[in-house]
Amino acid sequence: xxxxxxxxxEELKVKLIDILNLSDLTPADxxxxxxxxxxxxxxxxxxxxxxxxxxxxxxxxxxxxxxxxEKVFSTLTALARHIQDHSPGAAA
Amino acid sequence: xxxxxxxxxxAGIVSALGSGCTQTAAALLENRRxxxxxxxxxxxxxxxxxxxxxxxxxxxxxxxxxxxxxxEAALQAVDPAEVxxxxxxIGTTTGGIATTENLLRxxxxxxxxxxxxxxxxxxEQLAAHFCCSGPVLTVSTACSSGAVAISIAMELLRSGxxxxxxxxxADSLCRLTYFGFxxxxxxxxxxxxxxxxxxxxxxxxxxxAMVLLSTQKQxxxxxxxAGYGLSCDAxxxxxxxxxxxxxxxxxxxxxxDANIHCTQIDYINLHGTGTPDNDRAESKxxxxxxxxxxxxxSIKGAxxxxxxxxxxxxxxxxxxxxxxxxxxxxxxxxxxxxELIPPQKIPERHPLKVVLSNSFGFGGNNGSLLITxxxxxQQTNTxxxxxxxxxxxxxxxxxxxxxxxxxxxxxLQQPVAGLPENSEFSANLPARKIRRLKRxxxxxLALATAARENSGTKETPHDIFMGTGWGALSETHDFxxxxxxxxxxxxxxxxxxxxxxxxxxxQIALFSGSTGAxxxxxxxxxxxxxxxxSAELLAGDAPCCVLGADEYHASFTPLFDPSFxxxxxxxxxxxxxxxxxxxxxxxxxxxxxxxxxxxxxENSTVTALVEKLGGTAAIHQRFGLVLAGIPAAxxxxxxxxxxxxxxxxxxxxxxxxxxxxxxxxxxxxxxxxVLATAILLNRKIPAAFAGENNTQLKRPGILILGLGRTITAxxxxxx
Numbered sequence: 001x002x003x004x005x006x007x008x009x010e011e012l013k014v015k016l017i018d019i020l021n022l023s024d025l026t027p028a029d030x031x032x033x034x035x036x037x038x039x040x041x042x043x044x045x046x047x048x049x050x051x052x053x054x055x056x057x058x059x060x061x062x063x064x065x066x067x068x069x070e071k072v073f074s075t076l077t078a079l080a081r082h083i084q085d086h087s088p089g090a091a092a
Numbered sequence: 093x094x095x096x097x098x099x100x101x102x103a104g105i106v107s108a109l110g111s112g113c114t115q116t117a118a119a120l121l122e123n124r125r126x127x128x129x130x131x132x133x134x135x136x137x138x139x140x141x142x143x144x145x146x147x148x149x150x151x152x153x154x155x156x157x158x159x160x161x162x163x164e165a166a167l168q169a170v171d172p173a174e175v176x177x178x179x180x181x182i183g184t185t186t187g188g189i190a191t192t193e194n195l196l197r198x199x200x201x202x203x204x205x206x207x208x209x210x211x212x213x214x215x216e217q218l219a220a221h222f223c224c225s226g227p228v229l230t231v232s233t234a235c236s237s238g239a240v241a242i243s244i245a246m247e248l249l250r251s252g253x254x255x256x257x258x259x260x261x262a263d264s265l266c267r268l269t270y271f272g273f274x275x276x277x278x279x280x281x282x283x284x285x286x287x288x289x290x291x292x293x294x295x296x297x298x299x300x301a302m303v304l305l306s307t308q309k310q311x312x313x314x315x316x317x318a319g320y321g322l323s324c325d326a327x328x329x330x331x332x333x334x335x336x337x338x339x340x341x342x343x344x345x346x347x348x349d350a351n352i353h354c355t356q357i358d359y360i361n362l363h364g365t366g367t368p369d370n371d372r373a374e375s376k377x378x379x380x381x382x383x384x385x386x387x388x389x390s391i392k393g394a395x396x397x398x399x400x401x402x403x404x405x406x407x408x409x410x411x412x413x414x415x416x417x418x419x420x421x422x423x424x425x426x427x428x429x430x431e432l433i434p435p436q437k438i439p440e441r442h443p444l445k446v447v448l449s450n451s452f453g454f455g456g457n458n459g460s461l462l463i464t465x466x467x468x469x470q471q472t473n474t475x476x477x478x479x480x481x482x483x484x485x486x487x488x489x490x491x492x493x494x495x496x497x498x499x500x501x502x503x504l505q506q507p508v509a510g511l512p513e514n515s516e517f518s519a520n521l522p523a524r525k526i527r528r529l530k531r532x533x534x535x536x537l538a539l540a541t542a543a544r545e546n547s548g549t550k551e552t553p554h555d556i557f558m559g560t561g562w563g564a565l566s567e568t569h570d571f572x573x574x575x576x577x578x579x580x581x582x583x584x585x586x587x588x589x590x591x592x593x594x595x596x597x598x599q600i601a602l603f604s605g606s607t608g609a610x611x612x613x614x615x616x617x618x619x620x621x622x623x624x625x626s627a628e629l630l631a632g633d634a635p636c637c638v639l640g641a642d643e644y645h646a647s648f649t650p651l652f653d654p655s656f657x658x659x660x661x662x663x664x665x666x667x668x669x670x671x672x673x674x675x676x677x678x679x680x681x682x683x684x685x686x687x688x689x690x691x692x693x694e695n696s697t698v699t700a701l702v703e704k705l706g707g708t709a710a711i712h713q714r715f716g717l718v719l720a721g722i723p724a725a726x727x728x729x730x731x732x733x734x735x736x737x738x739x740x741x742x743x744x745x746x747x748x749x750x751x752x753x754x755x756x757x758x759x760x761x762x763x764x765x766v767l768a769t770a771i772l773l774n775r776k777i778p779a780a781f782a783g784e785n786n787t788q789l790k791r792p793g794i795l796i797l798g799l800g801r802t803i804t805a806x807x808x809x810x811x
């Protein structure tokens with residue numbers, strides 16, 4: 001489980017750099033436990049919307065509520081956990 | 093200060109509430125809701141969302157839907173017995189995109205089918221129908237377009253350049269806006285509920301409204317447009333300033349312009365989209381200005397958000413409010429949000445004299461209008477004259493690079509047409525801040541930044557005026573492509589925000605903190621001229637930036653731009669000028685002004701141009717070089733016009749078809765304007781333009797002609 005989680009976190013880092021055009025960053029530059037939105041990488045509300053689309057598209061997890069969104073996007077770890085818990089393929 | 097008063101002498105309106113002032117007034121009094129699930133186009137997946145669709149437009153399948161809506165409203169506003177319309181200012185964000193979407197899906201590659209794609213074609217078809225020969229401007233400032241169009245029309249009237257102007261806005265439903273706003277989570281699945289505690293967003297709508305504005309009051313006069321206010325939040329590309337700072341600024345400017353105090357306002361027609369952020373910010377802005385706000389309501393729960401039409405539709409509704417004594421209700425709100433100003437629950441009938449109408453849009457673009465019963469003021473017939481604008485700094489982008497490399501290449505008689513390198517022109521822009529921007533927005537930012545830097549000043553331009561013939565093609569293309577590829581499920585919200593025509597100008601404001609007017613004009617090959625004309629009409633005492641830019645897109649340019657040829661290398665770029673009002677103390681700077689702007693009607697338009705420039709002798713005396721813009725698509729017409737002009741004035745100075753050097757793209761004239769300022773300052777004509785003549789510029793000015801379907805003249809001269 002922990003391994004799966006690590007894989008997912010690393011996968012998300014690569015996807016984020018790609019879809020948010022963070023071309024000056026490498027996956028190693030992103031701290032999965034640091035503040036994700038409004039943190040040092042300048043990720044903002046438009047990026048959140050872009051991530052929402054990617055998460056639904058790639059993982060089948062919908063995030064369409066602002067309150068839920070704020071919690072889910074607090075850190076990359078929180079995001080990965082949310083995906084893991086809510087993805088259609090998640091172990092029941 | 094006394095000045096010309098401006099009257100709405102007639103109005104046309106079409107929305108989901110019906111067609112015409114009478115139907116609209118009845119619907120407002122019945123408090124009808126015009127929202128229903130979308131049926132205009134079928135969806136590949138998902139349940140149709142509520143929209144405000146117009147069901148009754150007479151179908152003319154040759155024209156895109158926006159054009160049809162605009163025509164229907166215009167036909168209501170213009171009495172066929174009316175002598176003539178001097179000018180038009182039309183706001184639109186969609187143009188022919190609804191038709192383009194269908195053509196793209198069916199794989200059509202015949203460019204002729206896409207001829208109504210451009211935003212400017214909406215106004216052009218109206219101009220042709222109503223034989224309007226004067227300036228025909230297209231404004232695209234997202235959801236404030238309609239209000240901004242009316243504001244520009246007011247200045248055309250005040251300045252004496254026109255006495256009768258048709259102004260308004262039109263937008264149709266299309267996939268781009270339907271899915272775009274939804275991707276931003278700005279659509280309420282239950283239909284818009286402005287000001288409601290549980291509001292979740294807007295309902296996208298469609299419609300059009302036109303007002304016939306005049307300085308002459310008539311028996312038919314519906315209302316007066318007493319003032320306008322424009323501003324830019326310079327805060328976020330798609331979200332309003334949380335305290336409604338720009339909204340407050342626009343409302344306050346409208347009151348100052350009209351010389352009306354907030355205690356005189358009887359009703360505020362809210363922008364009130366129904367998104368949590370907009371309604372909150374707007375209420376805060378009103379509370380900051382009004383100690384006791386008058387009744388307020390948003391009609392967007394009834395009409396939907398008709399985007400570029402909204403400002404015009406609501407100006408007409410404000411006109412109905414004062415002329416027919418209707419206080420419209422805030423349809424869709426059942427539990428008013430206690431944080432906001434409580435809106436008007438039911439329609440009422442009582443006399444209203446002064447209505448404030450708000451329209452805000454993407455790019456933090458704000459416009460407020462004050463509509464009143466015709467006031468009894470001491471009116472003057474004196475036209476408001478404005479100081480000329482001088483160029484303190486200029487920059488351009490061509491296939492050769494920046495202004496210096498472009499001039500150097502022209503000196504070596506090399507063509508400079510081509511595609512400037514993205515990595516080169518973006519090199520000095522902060523990488524992190526431009527990461528989401530594609531080609532056009534980056535070009536705009538690079539140009540505006542360089543123009544200010546070249547001026548040697550650090551002062552932020554207050555107002556931004558941008559012309560672009562085709563807007564952000566990359567974002568529009570990428571949005572539609574991904575929409576289709578993902579069965580309409582996962583379009584990119586970033587691309588939607590970037591796809592609006594005024595996104596680049598909004599980015600410039602965001603970067604430089606420009607909180608004044610933020611205008612984007614899109615009239616094909618004359619977009620830059622329209623931006624310059626708007627600057628001349630609207631710019632205040634502070635410096636402004638006037639620019640024109642267009643991007644080449646491998647899929648879209650060959651389909652949309654009739655001047656594109658597969659036999660010549662693709663070209664794009666643009667030019668920017670950092671300008672301010674000329675003063676006696678700063679005579680060393682070149683001035684740039686539009687001297688002529690008219691729809692081409694045979695040779696008489698060229699004759700009018702010659703007269704406007706002061707006749708043959710004056711032209712010989714004033715100009716040492718003519719830069720002629722000949723769009724490839726209009727070549728036979730434009731060449732004939734140029735031949736007639738040369739013959740008429742017995743021209744013996746160098747005339748350069750500058751598009752041969754800088755390339756065939758819509759805002760090539762922005763490059764020409766920048767080159768003209770550089771030539772004036774050097775007093776030397778680059779070899780490519782000098783021909784066999786002497787390279788010394790022997791006269792104080794350069795004439796930049798725009799030829800083709802429209803004839804324009806810009807003068808660049810040292811005072």
